[in-house]
Every structure is written in C-alpha cells, then in structure tokens.
Amino acid sequence: MGYRSVLESSAQDPLSxxxxxxxxxxxxxSFNRIATVLGVSEQxxxxxxxxxxxxxxxxxxxxxxxxxxxxxxxxxRIQCRPGTATKLADLLAQRAxxxxxxxxxxxxxxxxxxxxxxxxxxxxxLLQRLPSTSAVxxxxxxxxxxxFLGMRADDWVGHGTRLSEEQTHQLGAPPLTGExxxxxxxxxxxxxxxxxxxxxxxxxxxxxTRWTETRVSRRLATLRASGTVFFDVDLxxxxxxxxxxxxxxxxVAPADLVAVGETIARHPExxxxxxxxxxxxxxxxxxxxDADDLYRYVTEQIGAIPEVRQLxxxxxxLQVKQAGSILSGGRLTxxxxxxx
Numbered sequence: 001m002g003y004r005s006v007l008e009s010s011a012q013d014p015l016s017x018x019x020x021x022x023x024x025x026x027x028x029x030s031f032n033r034i035a036t037v038l039g040v041s042e043q044x045x046x047x048x049x050x051x052x053x054x055x056x057x058x059x060x061x062x063x064x065x066x067x068x069x070x071x072x073x074x075x076x077r078i079q080c081r082p083g084t085a086t087k088l089a090d091l092l093a094q095r096a097x098x099x100x101x102x103x104x105x106x107x108x109x110x111x112x113x114x115x116x117x118x119x120x121x122x123x124x125x126l127l128q129r130l131p132s133t134s135a136v137x138x139x140x141x142x143x144x145x146x147x148f149l150g151m152r153a154d155d156w157v158g159h160g161t162r163l164s165e166e167q168t169h170q171l172g173a174p175p176l177t178g179e180x181x182x183x184x185x186x187x188x189x190x191x192x193x194x195x196x197x198x199x200x201x202x203x204x205x206x207x208x209t210r211w212t213e214t215r216v217s218r219r220l221a222t223l224r225a226s227g228t229v230f231f232d233v234d235l236x237x238x239x240x241x242x243x244x245x246x247x248x249x250x251x252v253a254p255a256d257l258v259a260v261g262e263t264i265a266r267h268p269e270x271x272x273x274x275x276x277x278x279x280x281x282x283x284x285x286x287x288x289x290d291a292d293d294l295y296r297y298v299t300e301q302i303g304a305i306p307e308v309r310q311l312x313x314x315x316x317x318l319q320v321k322q323a324g325s326i327l328s329g330g331r332l333t334x335x336x337x338x339x340x
Contacts, residue, residue, distance in 0.1 A: 014161040019048055020058060021163050026173040027060040027198050027231030037167045056331025059234045061324030062194025066115045068180040068227045073144040075276060075283050078110040084135035085110055093321035097121060101321040104314040111247055111314060142276035142283060149265035150272035156287055158268040159240045174225060181226040195324055196334055198231045234325040236332050237287055244288045247314040249280035256307035257281060263305060269297050280312060
C-alpha cells in the first residue's frame with residue numbers, strides 16, 4: 001500500500017469523520033468534551049486528531065472575518081498567460097488576505113478569494129499589483145453581496161459520518177454577541193499564532209504574545225464572541241475521497257436570486273454559495289467524489305432548478321491554498337504569513 005493510500009485509509013473510518021464534524025462545530029472544543037459527546041476516551045480523540053493533522057488531512061485555523069470589520073469579500077478570476085499561472089498562484093497563496101487559490105480552465109485561470117481587512121489593501125492588490133503583473137491578461141472581481149453558505153467551519157459536511165442533532169447541540173460553539181471588536185496593533189501576534197494553529201493552547205498563545213494566559217483567554221473570548229475571529233476547518237478533501245471540485249457561475253433573474261441561492265445551499269455537494277456582482281450573479285463551490293458525480297450533480301440537481309438561465313463550470317485542476325492552509329501533494333501544510 002502506497003503512502004497516499006495509507007493517508008486516505010486513516011481518514012476513512014467513522015470515528016475520524018465524527019471527530020472532523022465535531023471540530024467543524026467548534027474548532028476549539030477540548031478533546032475531553034469531544035470524547036464525552038462521542039462516547040470514547042479522551043486519549044483516543046487526541047491520538048486520532050493528531051494523526052489526522054500530522055498526515056495533512058485536517059487543520060483548524062483562526063481567521064479574521066472581514067465582513068465583521070465592515071469590509072467586502074471578492075471572488076477574483078485572473079486570466080494568465082500560458083505557463084505563468086502556477087507561479088502567480090503560489091505568490092498569491094502567500095498573502096494573508098488571499099484564500100482559496102485554485103487553478104482552473106486548463107491551468108490558465110486562477111480563482112481566489114480576496115478578504116482584505118482594509119479597502120486600501122484590497123485596491124492595492126486589485127488595482128495596482130495584479131494589473132501591472134506581466135503574467136496577467138485580465139481580471140474580473142466579483143464582490144460578495146450575500147453568503148447563503150460559507151464562512152462557517154461546518155458548511156460542508158458531506159465527508160462522511162455526521163453527529164446527531166443532540167451531539168451537535170452539546171458541542172455548539174459559543175454564540176455571537178455584541179458588536180465587532182476593534183483590532184489593536186498588539187493583537188497581531190495572537191492572530192498570527194491562531195492562523196498557524198487555531199487549537200493552540202493558551203500557554204502557547206501566551207508565549208507568542210508575551211501576555212498572561214488570563215489576558216489571552218479574555219481577548220480571544222472577546223474576539224470570538226464578536227465574530228471578529230472565527231475558527232475554520234481546512235480539509236484535504238482528496239484524501240477524504242473527493243477528487244473533483246469545481247466553481248459554478250450561475251445566472252438567474254434578480255427576483256429568483258434568494259430562492260435559488262437557498263436551494264443550492266441545501267445540497268450536500270456544496271461547500272459555499274454566494275450572490276455576487278457580475279454577469280453571473282451566483283457563485284458556488286462544489287465538492288464531488290469524481291467527474292461522474294459532478295455531472296450527475298449538474299444535470300440532476302442544478303438542472304432541476306428552472307430559474308437557472310445560464311451555467312458555467314470551472315473544474316479545479318489544482319488547489320493551491322484553502323482558507324488558511326497551503327496544499328502540497330494534496331496535503332495541508334502551514335501557510336507562509338505575508339502581508340506585503
């Protein structure tokens with residue numbers, strides 16, 4: 001059995017899927033709490049999680065939500081000269097304000113999510129850096145108007161055995177309360193540490209920030225309760241048996257936008273769907289086991305929605321970055337944090 005087969009087999013048993021789902025519900029839930037809900041030992045949960053993380057199958061990351069800071073998010077399509085897209089995608093993946101970097105359309109197009117926490121940072125990337133890059137032939141930025149599904153760790157749970165409603169309730173993450181918290185300069189070490197490991201202990205975070213554990217705990221609780229920081233779960237979906245992913249660009253009448261968006265958001269193949277600006281006013285991220293499943297989804301699920309007037313499918317050839325992880329050989333690795 002090859003190394004890749006060993007990785008895949010380690011993620012296929014029901015307990016691994018339950019632990020993944022538990023972390024999607026609350027990325028910082030303690031091993032003891034998860035073990036109690038699942039009815040297994042704390043050591044079993046800890047050992048299984050550490051194996052999944054070491055194998056590059058799962059990473060929990062703490063991220064800023066730009067929408068809570070008054071900023072918009074955009075899905076950007078970048079048309080590149082042949083042979084240049086991979087290098088540019090790697091450079092974009094190093095930016096902290098760029099996520100979900102993928103190569104599509106025969107390797108000449110990059111699709112990514114830009115989530116800058118300031119308008120100046122966003123415009124610097126979209127209006128200055130990218131247009132002046134010789135590899136770039138064209139750019140289209142689709143601002144997110146409304147998310148029907150997305151920016152939650154448990155948005156896609158089609159990977160396997162799910163927890164029951166009662167178990168989900170027991171693991172419920174802390175509710176959002178209050179207004180978004182204002183960020184301070186001394187928050188940066190905390191945010192960087194959470195981007196590397198959203199499950200880092202308070203002791204580890206205290207060392208990174210040079211704060212006391214009490215201060216770390218209080219500040220993290222404030223940032224989390226306000227929704228300024230959320231915890232996402234990156235999954236190496238290929239190692240979970242899902243080898244075909246794609247972007248869908250759909251066009252529907254404005255009056256049908258809500259109904260179609262909510263319908264698509266209920267499909268188990270969908271990891272995210274948003275109303276966006278542009279000629280295609282709905283964008284969706286699809287996760288399927290293979291090309292046949294993608295075909296069935298498009299023809300049977302999307303095809304059953306009469307309000308869809310037009311559809312463009314952009315299959316992912318290579319996923320370079322996810323929410324907060326770089327992919328290398330299909331495995332999740334730590335990001336290189338760059339803010340330039």
